[in-house]
Amino acid sequence: MSDENELSQHFEIMGGDFSNAGRASTIIKEILQEIGIDPSIIRRTSIAAYEAEMNVVMYAHRGVLTLNITPKKLHLKLEDEGPGIENTDLAMQEGFSTATDEMREMGFGAGMGLPNIKKNADKFEISSTPGKGTSLDITFYLNQTEKK
Amino acid sequence: MNQYFHSIRIDTEKCDGRMKCLRVCPTQAIRVRKGKAVIIEEKCIDCGECISVCPHGAIIPLTDPFGELTKFEHTVAISSPALYAQFGREILPEKILSGIINLGFDSAFDLALTCGEVSFAIQEYLREYRGPKPLISNVCPTVVRLIQVKYPELTDQIIPIEPPRELAAREIKKKKSKQLKLKEKEIGTFYLTPCPVKMISIRQPAEKGKSFLDGAISISDIYGPLISAMEGIEKGSYRKALENICILGVGWAMVGGICRTLRLKNSLAVSGLADILKVFNDIERGKLRNIDFIEAYSCTQGCVGGSLTVENVYISYNKIFKLIETLEYEQIKACPDIRDVRKLYSQKYFFIKGKFEPRPLKPLDKDLAKAIKKRKAKEDIYELLPKIDCGACGAPTCLTFAEDVVKGEAVLTDCIFNLPQRFKEPTQDFSELFNKYSFLSQSKSSAKKTSKKGKIIK
Numbered sequence: 001m002s003d004e005n006e007l008s009q010h011f012e013i014m015g016g017d018f019s020n021a022g023r024a025s026t027i028i029k030e031i032l033q034e035i036g037i038d039p040s041i042i043r044r045t046s047i048a049a050y051e052a053e054m055n056v057v058m059y060a061h062r063g064v065l066t067l068n069i070t071p072k073k074l075h076l077k078l079e080d081e082g083p084g085i086e087n088t089d090l091a092m093q094e095g096f097s098t099a100t101d102e103m104r105e106m107g108f109g110a111g112m113g114l115p116n117i118k119k120n121a122d123k124f125e126i127s128s129t130p131g132k133g134t135s136l137d138i139t140f141y142l143n144q145t146e147k148k
Numbered sequence: 149m150n151q152y153f154h155s156i157r158i159d160t161e162k163c164d165g166r167m168k169c170l171r172v173c174p175t176q177a178i179r180v181r182k183g184k185a186v187i188i189e190e191k192c193i194d195c196g197e198c199i200s201v202c203p204h205g206a207i208i209p210l211t212d213p214f215g216e217l218t219k220f221e222h223t224v225a226i227s228s229p230a231l232y233a234q235f236g237r238e239i240l241p242e243k244i245l246s247g248i249i250n251l252g253f254d255s256a257f258d259l260a261l262t263c264g265e266v267s268f269a270i271q272e273y274l275r276e277y278r279g280p281k282p283l284i285s286n287v288c289p290t291v292v293r294l295i296q297v298k299y300p301e302l303t304d305q306i307i308p309i310e311p312p313r314e315l316a317a318r319e320i321k322k323k324k325s326k327q328l329k330l331k332e333k334e335i336g337t338f339y340l341t342p343c344p345v346k347m348i349s350i351r352q353p354a355e356k357g358k359s360f361l362d363g364a365i366s367i368s369d370i371y372g373p374l375i376s377a378m379e380g381i382e383k384g385s386y387r388k389a390l391e392n393i394c395i396l397g398v399g400w401a402m403v404g405g406i407c408r409t410l411r412l413k414n415s416l417a418v419s420g421l422a423d424i425l426k427v428f429n430d431i432e433r434g435k436l437r438n439i440d441f442i443e444a445y446s447c448t449q450g451c452v453g454g455s456l457t458v459e460n461v462y463i464s465y466n467k468i469f470k471l472i473e474t475l476e477y478e479q480i481k482a483c484p485d486i487r488d489v490r491k492l493y494s495q496k497y498f499f500i501k502g503k504f505e506p507r508p509l510k511p512l513d514k515d516l517a518k519a520i521k522k523r524k525a526k527e528d529i530y531e532l533l534p535k536i537d538c539g540a541c542g543a544p545t546c547l548t549f550a551e552d553v554v555k556g557e558a559v560l561t562d563c564i565f566n567l568p569q570r571f572k573e574p575t576q577d578f579s580e581l582f583n584k585y586s587f588l589s590q591s592k593s594s595a596k597k598t599s600k601k602g603k604i605i606k
Binding site for chain 2: 040042046
């Protein structure tokens with residue numbers, strides 16, 4: 001696959017920056033609309049991108065979200081520097097959360113973030129090093145009839 | 149023929165290419181080409197923001213002239229509840245409706261009653277709905293179009309119930325034609341509208357069905373005549389007039405009115421396009437899935453803020469608000485019977501005929517690989533641009549200009565920053581002007597700053 005059929009864009013996200021939270025997912029949505037991605041995939045991508053972005057804003061110091069699109073698939077990679085996750089299996093359970101009361105008051109931290117990303121993605125991988133950071137790999141197949 | 153009908157026209161005689169409209173358009177649907185504004189039909193959602201900012205009145209809302217009435221055997225005026233907020237506080241709907249008849253309509257219909265029915269129907273729909281949330285009100289045609297164009301994946305969340313104005317027109321045609329032994333098309337139903345967008349919803353309904361209304365007349369056009377027409381009307385009992393007002397219905401004139409009068413707990417009311425975009429972005433991210441219902445109006449404060457109203461929007465908002473408070477305090481309801489509404493609801497009386505379909509913007513290319521390439525080209529072009537959104541190229545922002553170039557609708561040399569050679573040689577006119585006003589810098593040569601400038605000029 002030649003490089004020119006691939007679109008890639010990076011978004012820097014700062015931990016604690018609630019006022020800009022959601023910017024990356026909005027830009028991603030606009031890019032997908034411009035190149036004519038199916039609305040249902042756009043919707044799933046927007047939700048996943050937003051949840052991924054919010055995870056950095058809420059828990060990490062900083063992170064980079066990278067969007068990669070080829071005619072076959074759409075890939076989001078999120079790499080953050082932060083406390084990491086002790087037990088990723090536990091974090092993937094619905095309802096599990098380490099959010100503070102403050103975050104919950106703002107309507108976050110219901111323990112649905114990571115499971116929600118997984119639910120919306122076609123493929124999802126998570127790896128984390130406690131004390132260093134977390135990385136998420138989120139894939140969507142653009143031709144939904146041939147997943148893979 | 150254009151695919152989309154719009155309620156906005158540009159008068160090229162009057163247009164001076166001043167670009168105010170260019171900057172204010174929320175969907176970047178305007179370009180200035182050869183010194184005149186043009187609307188990109190596909191992108192326009194008929195919000196009317198451009199109408200109010202144009203200093204030359206060159207953008208014209210399309211409504212019907214009064215003369216249209218003579219085409220029908222029997223004419224009925226259906227008034228937006230926003231009209232009730234245009235006059236003094238002691239003037240209640242009853243008097244306004246009588247005034248409308250004095251204007252030359254055969255009858256005047258109090259739309260608040262139908263609004264009340266539709267409020268109940270919405271409540272029923274919310275109760276039985278199980279799909280993705282929140283549901284979104286369809287009363288504002290601009291909001292419906294915004295969703296179709298910019299948020300196509302939310303179209304299924306638009307409530308598929310006829311807006312009151314359509315429902316009223318449908319029923320009036322049925323009843324009056326029977327009563328008067330006329331054909332339905334001989335009954336003219338006219339909406340007294342607070343905004344131009346209702347006009348397109350009549351000429352081209354969003355769900356591609358057919359409108360039951362025959363035309364729309366601007367509130368600002370009939371305001372003057374209506375004031376005179378109300379002069380002779382005897383002052384009836386205030387209390388009696390109050391008792392005829394449907395509280396659910398008057399709520400439709402202002403943002404939050406539906407939620408408040410239905411006492412919906414889990415709902416939001418939003419007005420103004422900028423705020424609507426924020427809320428819709430949140431819906432898209434899945435943030436508002438616990439909200440049941442969203443009432444959204446493109447005009448600030450709801451229909452009372454429409455560009456074809458007369459009264460100051462905050463005053464009219466307050467009038468409706470106080471009226472609702474009075475009715476609540478006096479425990480006046482005068483609303484339709486909910487049992488009747490439920491019966492009609494189960495007979496599908498309230499539902500729209502067609503379906504709201506997404507109307508997403510054309511992608512950069514039909515072929516995904518090519519679209520990706522073009523998107524990359526757009527990014528590269530954007531990087532070359534000054535990013536100050538001056539508008540001189542005719543596009544509202546550098547980013548939209550980059551897109552226009554990629555689509556082949558503009559050329560890179562339209563950007564003045566990419567054409568420094570154009571300014572190397574001043575034109576003859578410019579040199580003449582320069583000489584004519586050179587005294588300005590010379591006469592003030594005592595001032596340090598200007599003398600410096602003067603040297604450069606010489």
